[in-house]
């Protein structure tokens with residue numbers, strides 16, 4: 303049996319195993335590009351019904367309902383209209399970054415479970431407000447980092463947790479594209495709030511922080527620039543209002559140093575591979591264009607065996623599952639079983655704190671302390 307046939311068979315078996323007697327009533331806020339991936343996954347789940355859609359652009363949610371085959375879904379404009387009118391079990395927040403916080407907090411305050419797209423929000427202040435609302439609601443809030451479910455990503459964490467690298471003391475991470483500034487709502491200050499730093503930087507940060515157990519960030523010296531976005535050669539330079547490159551030196555609890563660089567555009571192929579250095583060994587994760595937090599090739603561990611300096615190449619694991627589907631399914635399961643959020647807000651708050659710290663430090667032109675209250 304071919305892999306493709308086998309995975310279809312496995313998918314059918316999994317779908318059969320789900321209890322579809324009570325359907326989860328789901329709403330989607332923001333019916334743009336990423337909402338398409340959410341609805342595709344939800345529609346494959348026999349125990350989920352997408353019953354409501356909201357988008358502030360007139361006609362957009364209705365056209366989406368038509369195109370993606372949920373004509374019975376109730377259509378709204380602003381998310382507050384949907385929340386006032388509907389009884390929902392869960393919501394996917396698929397809006398641009400600038401409205402992540404208000405949509406998520408409004409859902410949680412109404413007792414609705416939330417799957418929030420990445421990055422968590424724009425500022426640390428918003429992140430703290432989201433975390434407080436999550437705690438007060440007692441509901442599931444998961445953040446949309448699907449690379450967490452990639453077996454190659456999981457291998458990095460397994461290597462670190464195995465002790466093979468010894469004590470971790472220095473990390474370099476980041477990545478990016480030679481030319482690859484996205485358009486539309488990703489580049490305006492009012493909708494995106496942050497640029498490459500939040501859009502793809504959050505993935506790089508999650509890759510390494512998740513592998514080392516998300517230590518608290520303490521201080522940051524950050525830099526950001528917009529030379530490519532503001533260049534007259536770039537077609538949307540007149541509306542470009544965010545960063546297209548960011549870099550930082552971050553001190554983490556436990557004495558670990560995090561050296562970070564991320565780019566939507568640069569005169570370079572890559573700002574460097576991800577490396578995690580430990581007292582017994584180090585791992586190199588080949589860089590990618592970093593569109594979606596994937597890794598660029600086999601991991602290499604540099605260590606000593608029997609007194610010899612050895613390089614161990616870890617073959618890439620074949621991924622026959624769709625990480626996006628797992629992101630959605632694991633959220634649905636957590637809601638149904640009253641379980642833990644698959645990608646917890648408490649962890650991603652530290653990711654957000656670093657992004658916010660880089661931005662503020664860059665604006666101040668000096669190192670700053672990162673202060674995260676106990677919530």
Ligand SMILES: NC(=O)c1ccc[n+]([C@@H]2O[C@H](COP(=O)([O-])OP(=O)(O)OC[C@H]3O[C@@H](n4cnc5c(N)ncnc54)[C@H](O)[C@@H]3O)[C@@H](O)[C@H]2O)c1
Pocket residue numbers: 331332333334335336337356357358359362379380381382396397398399401405419420421446447448486487501594
């Ligand atoms: N996980 C991934 O792989 C992935 C990939 C792409 C984008 N994203 C994230 O998804 C988010 C959305 O990206 P996109 O490309 O779909 O953006 P988009 O601009 O295409 O869609 C966002 C939609 O939200 C609507 N909206 C904003 N505020 C609203 C509100 N209060 N009520 C109702 N509607 C509202 C806008 O009108 C817009 O149609 C971004 O934060 C982005 O970073 C994640």
